[in-house]
Amino acid sequence: xxxxxxxxxxxxxxxxxxxxxxxxxxxxxxxxxxxxxxxxxxxxxxxxxxxxxxxxxxxxxxxxxxxxxxxxxxxxxxxxxxxxxxxxxxxxxxxxxxxxxxxxxxxxxxxxxxxxxxxxxxxxxxxxxxxxxxxxxxxxxxxxxxxxxxxxxxxxxxxxxxxxxxxxxxxxxxxxxxxxxxxxxxxxxxxxxxxxxxxxxxxxxxxxxxxxxxxxxxxxxxxxxxxxxxx
Numbered sequence: 001x002x003x004x005x006x007x008x009x010x011x012x013x014x015x016x017x018x019x020x021x022x023x024x025x026x027x028x029x030x031x032x033x034x035x036x037x038x039x040x041x042x043x044x045x046x047x048x049x050x051x052x053x054x055x056x057x058x059x060x061x062x063x064x065x066x067x068x069x070x071x072x073x074x075x076x077x078x079x080x081x082x083x084x085x086x087x088x089x090x091x092x093x094x095x096x097x098x099x100x101x102x103x104x105x106x107x108x109x110x111x112x113x114x115x116x117x118x119x120x121x122x123x124x125x126x127x128x129x130x131x132x133x134x135x136x137x138x139x140x141x142x143x144x145x146x147x148x149x150x151x152x153x154x155x156x157x158x159x160x161x162x163x164x165x166x167x168x169x170x171x172x173x174x175x176x177x178x179x180x181x182x183x184x185x186x187x188x189x190x191x192x193x194x195x196x197x198x199x200x201x202x203x204x205x206x207x208x209x210x211x212x213x214x215x216x217x218x219x220x221x222x223x224x225x226x227x228x229x230x231x
Contacts, residue, residue: 015060015061016050016058016059016060017058017059017060017064018056018057018058018059019035019038019056019057019059021059022038022059022064022067023035023038025064026064026067026068026071029068029071030071030075033071034201036196036198036201037198037201038057038067039198040198040201040202040205041067041070041081042057044081044082044085044205045085046066046070046081046084046085046088047059047063047066047067047070048063049063050063066088069084069088070084070088074204074208076148078208079208080205080208080209080212081205081208082209083212113147113148113151114145114146114147115145115146115147115150115151116144116145116146117131117144117146120146120150120151120154121154123151124151124154124155124157124158125155125158126154126155126157126158130154130157130158130161130167131154133166133167133168134153134154134157134167136167136168137167137168137170137171137174138171138174139153139157139167139170139173139174140153140154180211180214183210183214184207184210184211184214187206187210188203188206188207188210191203191206
């Protein structure tokens with residue numbers, strides 16, 4: 001017997017997930033995900049779930065894939081939402097852009113690699129002494145297991161060491177980072193005072209955006225100084 005249009009719509013709706021079902025599936029991987037954050041991501045136009053006639057949000061499989069991608073980029077790569085949205089807009093337009101700071105878009109299901117102390121030294125092409133000096137200079141946090149951020153830092157220190165720049169010369173960078181953190185905290189104070197989940201999500205996003213702008217200022221100052229050096 002041929003299915004009616006109403007039956008087809010009912011079947012399609014049954015394959016969609018409610019907010020509660022989305023949270024049940026994603027909270028084990030993203031425990032900070034809340035209904036407020038889902039609404040916040042929708043406000044920022046990163047996800048566009050369907051709506052029922054009653055106005056309830058419903059998420060399809062592509063919606064879930066997109067949501068997992070956004071959350072992974074935030075958690076593992078510290079990308080601000082506007083950067084993620086720009087990347088997704090390019091993808092939606094049929095292009096294949098690289099994510100900023102990466103060679104190619106990482107897999108949605110990819111997780112951050114972890115390294116023991118010996119593995120970190122080997123992957124970075126460093127020495128145990130250089131890693132120890134980096135930890136002493138507060139450039140890398142001491143740990144039994146290190147993440148990809150530590151690997152990126154140690155690789156940079158290897159290159160700097162070739163130019164005669166040692167971790168001890170960079171102690172001021174930690175102090176500068178703490179001062180920048182103070183600036184960010186002060187800027188976020190009006191939002192951070194609110195305790196609801198939506199405000200916490202907004203504060204996290206604002207912090208990343210402010211950090212990006214501070215990075216631009218710092219890079220611009222260095223380039224300006226290099227120009228004076230060349231002249």
